[in-house]
Amino acid sequence: MPKYAIGVDFGTESGRAVLVDITNGQEIATAVYTYANGVIDEVLPESNLRLEPDWALQDPEDYIRVFQNAIPAVLQQSGVNPADVIGIGIDFTACTMLPTLKDGTPLCVLPQYRNRPHAWVKLWKHHAAQPEANRLNEIATELGYSFLNRYGGKISSEWFFPKVWQILNEDPEIYFAAERFIEAADWVVWQLTGEETRNSCTAGYKAIWSKQEGFPPREFFRALDPRLENIVDEKMSRQIVSIGQCAGYLTEEAARWTGLKPGTAVAVANVDAHVSVPASTVTEEGKMVMIMGTSICHMVLSRSEHFVPGICGYVEDGIIPGIFGYEAGQSCVGDHFGWFVEQCVPEHYQQEARQRGVDIHALLEEKAAQLKPGESGLLALDWWNGNRSVLVDVDLTGMMLGMTLLTKPEEIYRALIEATAYGTRVIIETFVHHGVPVNELIATGGLPDRNKLLMQIYADVTGREIRVAAAHQTPALGSAMFGAVAAGKSAGGYDDIFEAAKHMAHLRDEVYRPIPEHQQVYDKLYQEYLILHDYFGRGANDVMKRLKALKASIRGKV
Ligand SMILES: Nc1ncnc2c1ncn2[C@@H]1O[C@H](COP(=O)(O)OP(=O)(O)O)[C@@H](O)[C@H]1O
Ligand SMILES: O=C(CO)[C@@H](O)[C@@H](O)COP(=O)(O)O
Numbered sequence: 154m155p156k157y158a159i160g161v162d163f164g165t166e167s168g169r170a171v172l173v174d175i176t177n178g179q180e181i182a183t184a185v186y187t188y189a190n191g192v193i194d195e196v197l198p199e200s201n202l203r204l205e206p207d208w209a210l211q212d213p214e215d216y217i218r219v220f221q222n223a224i225p226a227v228l229q230q231s232g233v234n235p236a237d238v239i240g241i242g243i244d245f246t247a248c249t250m251l252p253t254l255k256d257g258t259p260l261c262v263l264p265q266y267r268n269r270p271h272a273w274v275k276l277w278k279h280h281a282a283q284p285e286a287n288r289l290n291e292i293a294t295e296l297g298y299s300f301l302n303r304y305g306g307k308i309s310s311e312w313f314f315p316k317v318w319q320i321l322n323e324d325p326e327i328y329f330a331a332e333r334f335i336e337a338a339d340w341v342v343w344q345l346t347g348e349e350t351r352n353s354c355t356a357g358y359k360a361i362w363s364k365q366e367g368f369p370p371r372e373f374f375r376a377l378d379p380r381l382e383n384i385v386d387e388k389m390s391r392q393i394v395s396i397g398q399c400a401g402y403l404t405e406e407a408a409r410w411t412g413l414k415p416g417t418a419v420a421v422a423n424v425d426a427h428v429s430v431p432a433s434t435v436t437e438e439g440k441m442v443m444i445m446g447t448s449i450c451h452m453v454l455s456r457s458e459h460f461v462p463g464i465c466g467y468v469e470d471g472i473i474p475g476i477f478g479y480e481a482g483q484s485c486v487g488d489h490f491g492w493f494v495e496q497c498v499p500e501h502y503q504q505e506a507r508q509r510g511v512d513i514h515a516l517l518e519e520k521a522a523q524l525k526p527g528e529s530g531l532l533a534l535d536w537w538n539g540n541r542s543v544l545v546d547v548d549l550t551g552m553m554l555g556m557t558l559l560t561k562p563e564e565i566y567r568a569l570i571e572a573t574a575y576g577t578r579v580i581i582e583t584f585v586h587h588g589v590p591v592n593e594l595i596a597t598g599g600l601p602d603r604n605k606l607l608m609q610i611y612a613d614v615t616g617r618e619i620r621v622a623a624a625h626q627t628p629a630l631g632s633a634m635f636g637a638v639a640a641g642k643s644a645g646g647y648d649d650i651f652e653a654a655k656h657m658a659h660l661r662d663e664v665y666r667p668i669p670e671h672q673q674v675y676d677k678l679y680q681e682y683l684i685l686h687d688y689f690g691r692g693a694n695d696v697m698k699r700l701k702a703l704k705a706s707i708r709g710k711v
Contacts, residue, residue: 463543
């Protein structure tokens, strides 16, 4: 009798359940539930209280509705007997976190806190804790805490402790009412199993935890604010469970929500980018998985520990148990091309696309593919949304050099693609330079399906072959794989993620190989890119920051 697992991928706007055949990883049924309250970034639901800029909240009840809607939908579509679904895994955006009571009740569902923004879930892209992140980095640097080295030198405002500290600073009553602070990833697993667990992936990448050293010491938290001294013992947990473990079993209530059997195994929670690595067949060092969409997450495994400046971080057991998982990223990739087609393409191009019934991206790709590398004379810096790795600077901005009266939209489109490829090459070379090998690239996410020119340019610029993961819902497949591992071999699943990946993860036949003539030109252009990258990005000329400051001051005066 075939056995199945369900992966649930909690994204920014929606949650997606995918029912997968355990023998081969085939996706049998998919269902999406779009969060009723979406991203809460303007007003709080019900009270209509206006939020400040840079806030991004969510409603935890939306996550439960994903279980209640999407899982029954995949069972119904597939006709699979719930008794044959042996495991569930989930992945989430991160750091997406919330304050709760001891029993897991989110503070925002309590009537007395319903109109308090800090009682709600803070989404990964809530950026209003930047003052706390800056202060945390200053204090950690002054006091010489070496954990900063694990995070490329800086803790991001998107992460756990800046967010908790913002709650304490701005609404202490919520901070003190919170009996637990927890990643939403772990919270949804808690709702399924009735047991609170904390996973090694979010603890490591987002909450400054390491397998060797645990959390930073109490003195560090006291140096931030004496009231934070016992945050870990009082409102979190030091018991961190490695990904790849079973978190518990489906409760009667969760079985009623989902239509699954009580007692179904539930995997320890995971993160969307990280869970995509084994789902792209990668469980060993030497290969980089690039999750390519609006942004790119670059994920690499290594058997040894290396400090790599400017990356997001590395965590032992963070992606695959027993191995160090490294993460870096580019915060704006597809977004560059989206911006360009929305803001800069002339009407006659749009008209041509409409007449030919093709997407405007496809038209620009076709025209840009006629150009030879270097032919346009253009070179861009890909910093339309700052630089995540390796400069870690949100105040950097974009630049395009070499334009003339003859410059065409497809030339600019191609230059933007090339710039993002140079950005990826900087990341790869930084890893290699610091001892983390990157011999092969595996791509997944929306872009490999959408733009073949882009994939070829990435192969040419990086000088590496690129393979593409077979799955269309890679994170959900990865979660289902961990679900199968949580169930274990005796229940028809797998003993570990290595076994699950062998059977359930696949690559397409498609391979992008570097074209030597293109490589030669791109090597020259890359050298030019590096000069501009360091000149504008490493302090030789801070004109981008001065312009940004001027803009802010002028806007402030209006
Ligand atoms: N044909 C295309 N070529 C390049 N970029 C594209 C194309 N079509 C859409 N995009 C960009 O891809 C991004 C969406 O990628 P996708 O992987 O679907 O999303 P996400 O990263 O949010 O999961 C958007 O930023 C969009 O501008
Ligand atoms: O930060 C991480 C992973 O570390 C992501 O969860 C976060 O950027 C959200 O990514 P997506 O927009 O869902 O691709």
